[in-house]
Amino acid sequence: MSSIKIRSKRMDGKTQIRMLIAHPMEHGRNRDAKTDSLIPAHFIQKLTVKHNKNVIISGNIGANVSKDPYFAFMLKGGNIGDKITISWVDNLGNKDTQDHIVK
Amino acid sequence: MTDNRRAFIKKSVALGGYSLIATGGLLGSSDANAEWLPDTSILQQTLKRLFKAQDIIASDKIAIQIPKTAENGAAVPITVTSSLNNVESIAILVEKNPIPLAAKFELSPDLEPFVSTRLKLAESSVVMVIVETGEGFYSAGEKVIVTVGGCEI
Numbered sequence: 001m002s003s004i005k006i007r008s009k010r011m012d013g014k015t016q017i018r019m020l021i022a023h024p025m026e027h028g029r030n031r032d033a034k035t036d037s038l039i040p041a042h043f044i045q046k047l048t049v050k051h052n053k054n055v056i057i058s059g060n061i062g063a064n065v066s067k068d069p070y071f072a073f074m075l076k077g078g079n080i081g082d083k084i085t086i087s088w089v090d091n092l093g094n095k096d097t098q099d100h101i102v103k
Numbered sequence: 104m105t106d107n108r109r110a111f112i113k114k115s116v117a118l119g120g121y122s123l124i125a126t127g128g129l130l131g132s133s134d135a136n137a138e139w140l141p142d143t144s145i146l147q148q149t150l151k152r153l154f155k156a157q158d159i160i161a162s163d164k165i166a167i168q169i170p171k172t173a174e175n176g177a178a179v180p181i182t183v184t185s186s187l188n189n190v191e192s193i194a195i196l197v198e199k200n201p202i203p204l205a206a207k208f209e210l211s212p213d214l215e216p217f218v219s220t221r222l223k224l225a226e227s228s229v230v231m232v233i234v235e236t237g238e239g240f241y242s243a244g245e246k247v248i249v250t251v252g253g254c255e256i
Binding site for chain 1 (some may be wrong): 200
């Protein structure tokens, strides 16, 4: 199952794109409650959003973004059937991609 | 003999006094301090690295929607909108966090200047937004009071 959930909503000729990504977003200063050792940093570094193969957002993300990050953007125009592709890469090299069709 | 000794003492006192003034003057000057005192905060360093030596102008055309007080610093919702033209990127910084930069989004012209996300705040802090347009850099800030920090959560 993908770690990315995408929702889109058409409103007044615009399209709102919302996404929820399942990710721990550890910044590396938290301690494990049981072992009292530092939890290594593990956070999303790059977020890319494509609209019909054009990159519309390229984001550099830091560990200051909350656990299971949520992002929302507003697209000018956008039509039913448009393809939105969202992908992320974290500092450990993990990555995920998810497609979404605007309804 | 006595004259000689007197002259010597006079001279040495005068010289000692002079050197004292000279060193005092040197330590008091800001040039000497700048070498070893860190004069810029982490936020300033981040801004310098991100935006080079560009001028950042405070603007009222950036609207930040964020709670004034947050009960839980682990997830503070923020929505940034702007009425500026030709927005190229939006950066969000949390001033008091150990690493201030939270996110920087480069937006294509197809997008409205609108970004919404959730932030971690270690303590009460100013959340700063810097919007890059074709004309220059604009900033806005909003103070958030956090009752429980977001770092240990």
